[in-house]
Amino acid sequence: MSDHQHEHTAEGDPCAADSGAERYWTVDEHLADILGTVGPLPPLDLQLLEAQGCLTVERITAAVDLPPFDNSSMDGYAVRIADIEGATEEYPSVLTVVGDIAAGAADLPVVGPGQCARIMTGAPLPPGAEAVVPVEWTDGGSGGKDAAVGMAPHSSSPEGAGGEVRVFQPAENGAFVRRRGDDITAGQVVLPEGTLLGPAQIGLLAAIGQDSVRVRPRPRVVVLSTGSELVQPGTPVGPGQISDSNSFALTAAARDAGAIAYRVGGVPDDAARLREVVEDQLIRADLVVTSGGVSVGAYDVVKEALAPEGGEQPPLGAISFRKLRMQPGKPQGFGLLDGTVPLFALPGNPVSAYLSFELFVRPAIRAMLGAEEVHRPVVRAVLSQGLRSPSGRRQFARARYVAGGPGEPGSVAPVGGAGSHLVGPLAQANSVIVVPEDTTSVEAGEQVEVVLLEAADRPI
Ligand SMILES: Nc1nc2c(c(=O)[nH]1)N[C@H]1C(S)=C(S)[C@@H](COP(=O)(O)OP(=O)(O)OC[C@H]3O[C@@H](n4cnc5c(N)ncnc54)[C@H](O)[C@@H]3O)O[C@H]1N2
Numbered sequence: 394m395s396d397h398q399h400e401h402t403a404e405g406d407p408c409a410a411d412s413g414a415e416r417y418w419t420v421d422e423h424l425a426d427i428l429g430t431v432g433p434l435p436p437l438d439l440q441l442l443e444a445q446g447c448l449t450v451e452r453i454t455a456a457v458d459l460p461p462f463d464n465s466s467m468d469g470y471a472v473r474i475a476d477i478e479g480a481t482e483e484y485p486s487v488l489t490v491v492g493d494i495a496a497g498a499a500d501l502p503v504v505g506p507g508q509c510a511r512i513m514t515g516a517p518l519p520p521g522a523e524a525v526v527p528v529e530w531t532d533g534g535s536g537g538k539d540a541a542v543g544m545a546p547h548s549s550s551p552e553g554a555g556g557e558v559r560v561f562q563p564a565e566n567g568a569f570v571r572r573r574g575d576d577i578t579a580g581q582v583v584l585p586e587g588t589l590l591g592p593a594q595i596g597l598l599a600a601i602g603q604d605s606v607r608v609r610p611r612p613r614v615v616v617l618s619t620g621s622e623l624v625q626p627g628t629p630v631g632p633g634q635i636s637d638s639n640s641f642a643l644t645a646a647a648r649d650a651g652a653i654a655y656r657v658g659g660v661p662d663d664a665a666r667l668r669e670v671v672e673d674q675l676i677r678a679d680l681v682v683t684s685g686g687v688s689v690g691a692y693d694v695v696k697e698a699l700a701p702e703g704g705e706q707p708p709l710g711a712i713s714f715r716k717l718r719m720q721p722g723k724p725q726g727f728g729l730l731d732g733t734v735p736l737f738a739l740p741g742n743p744v745s746a747y748l749s750f751e752l753f754v755r756p757a758i759r760a761m762l763g764a765e766e767v768h769r770p771v772v773r774a775v776l777s778q779g780l781r782s783p784s785g786r787r788q789f790a791r792a793r794y795v796a797g798g799p800g801e802p803g804s805v806a807p808v809g810g811a812g813s814h815l816v817g818p819l820a821q822a823n824s825v826i827v828v829p830e831d832t833t834s835v836e837a838g839e840q841v842e843v844v845l846l847e848a849a850d851r852p853i
């Protein structure tokens with residue numbers, strides 16, 4: 394056995410100390426309980442930029458035509474086509490300029506026979522005109538034989554356009570004209586129900602004149618970490634203390650899943666204090682995540698605070714603490730606070746907390762957002778190093794996955810060992826290998842199931 398394989402054995406695994414009598418939940422039972430409890434949040438009208446990343450809950454119909462009026466796609470001259478028929482550089486058509494139309498102009502000159510109007514990109518086509526000739530096809534009103542390179546800026550000739558212009562080329566009816574409604578017509582469905590609102594969709598809503606949109610809002614997720622040993626990163630770490638990393642990783646993971654996340658720093662191991670903090674946070678929480686304090690230690694206060702046994706205070710909610718047939722992530726708490734707000738009590742070990750979030754909390758957030766697919770993508774890949782797994786548990790081994798060529802499976806290698814405290818290798822992982830409950834070893838070259846935690850092949 395290689396050293397690497399040795400690292401992935403179940404030896405020294407804290408999950409090995411189980412008594413036979415207790416009921417264990419499978420990963421699937423736990424997930425089914427979660428997804429059976431958590432559903433989409435009620436829809437809300439949000440301002441456009443607040444709605445970024447949300448899904449629409451109804452189809453959206455344009456109330457207006459886009460463009461709203463016939464307009465020019467070039468800076469040039471609005472003309473009648475009969476006037477410029479057969480125009481050449483040698484025999485240009487000479488037209489009288491009757492006005493100047495900037496984008497936003499409302500008073501438009503009428504273009505009669507032998508006349509034209511200077512026009513800017515986006516400006517309305519004036520009555521009588523049938524096409525636009527770009528300024529480069531004309532002398533720009535200079536009276537010379539050479540094509541113009543541009544127009545004199547309005548600031549340097551505020552009197553606007555007048556006099557004559559020579560046009561050196563003919564144009565077809567409608568040339569350089571963007572017709573009213575050629576993009577979108579009033580009454581047209583522009584976004585179907587369930588559209589994910591990204592920059593282009595938000596731009597489209599603004600273009601049709603909407604300032605708000607009805608969506609499933611992002612869940613507001615409050616992340617708490619518990620433990621008297623925790624200090625805020627950036628402050629000195631005393632004897633026996635560690636920097637609180639879970640609240641940062643889990644807040645970032647909640648954002649990554651599409652939530653609005655609030656990090657509440659380390660709460661000491663004091664059940665009454667924790668209870669107070671959770672109660673305070675309920676005002677802004679659609680979902681609460683805690684880490685730590687769910688095992689069997691004397692200071693594991695999350696259980697005590699949320700599901701007090703025989704105490705004077707009633708429980709804050711119906712939170713069930715359970716053990717799962719998985720590694721890492723064996724101890725888990727889940728239930729509803731106040732009958733409405735889902736609470737996830739995740740184990741404190743950083744790898745356990747993070748993977749539990751990925752497997753259980755992320756799908757809940759996605760379900761609240763109304764997403765059709767709530768799970769991370771799962772692929773099959775060839776294992777490049779053998780690994781061991783404890784019997785009776787589904788193991789989730791941190792790994793690096795590299796996609797294969799077209800039609801080929803990718804390859805995957807475990808990173809780091811099985812210890813739930815190993816945050817170094819976790820930061821190298823882009824995936825987890827799933828080893829089923831009844832499998833105790835997988836050899837190099839065999840295919841395994843891999844959950845992708847991010848786009849594969851991202852350089853570290
Ligand atoms: N006798 C038993 N002991 C343990 C068992 C068991 O079944 N019997 N289960 C082990 C397993 S598995 C896990 S997972 C942990 C879960 O423990 P808790 O959820 O109670 O977590 P804590 O004891 O509070 O902390 C565990 C570990 O993680 C560190 N930690 C906690 N919070 C943070 C944080 N915010 N940032 C960084 N690190 C954190 C903490 O210092 C501990 O080292 O229980 C096993 N024990």
Ligand code: MOO
Nearest residue numbers: 721722723745813
């Ligand atoms: O191994 Mo525990 O299961 O670290 O979560």
